[in-house]
Amino acid sequence: MTVATDRLDHVSEDGIRQLVDAFYVKVRADAELAPIFARAIPGDWQPHLSKMYAFWSSVMLTTGRYKGNPVAKHLIIPDMKPALFERWLALFDATCREQFDNATSDAFRVKAERIAESLKLALFYRPDRPWPPEPTP
Ligand code: HEM
Numbered sequence: 001m002t003v004a005t006d007r008l009d010h011v012s013e014d015g016i017r018q019l020v021d022a023f024y025v026k027v028r029a030d031a032e033l034a035p036i037f038a039r040a041i042p043g044d045w046q047p048h049l050s051k052m053y054a055f056w057s058s059v060m061l062t063t064g065r066y067k068g069n070p071v072a073k074h075l076i077i078p079d080m081k082p083a084l085f086e087r088w089l090a091l092f093d094a095t096c097r098e099q100f101d102n103a104t105s106d107a108f109r110v111k112a113e114r115i116a117e118s119l120k121l122a123l124f125y126r127p128d129r130p131w132p133p134e135p136t137p
Contacts, residue, residue: 023095
């Protein structure tokens, strides 16, 4: 899908903060995702949220604010499975749609889906198994 980047001129750092905050309210209420995040982030959430503001700022506004290695971080999270990415993406898209117009939400979704795909490859791809992986219950 082609997404016109000039449509994103109105996405601000403030908008990204609101998006990330609202997304994690949903994540923390999700029966499957909440326990994974609760184990990884047992204390103060603000450092994670701030990292995610920087991440989405880098992705959508090309500010280069995020410095990190998402693949390495996700590789060490216990209980990751491919189906969780569907949930994550559905919640992320729903949050975008509450906050942005359709074109902007589409632009976020396209980026999120691509990044999710590369994370899934890093986490689950094995040369001797079919790709995409069978959904795990
Ligand atoms: C099954 C789906 C996912 C789960 C359960 C998940 C879980 C997590 C958890 C628990 C952390 C915190 C790690 C820590 O600080 O120790 C984290 C960090 C992060 N996640 Fe995810 N994640 C998922 C998908 C995604 C996707 C699709 C993206 C991007 C579109 C993403 C981007 C990030 C980034 C940028 C960080 C910060 C990494 C850093 O510390 O630099 N995650 N994730």
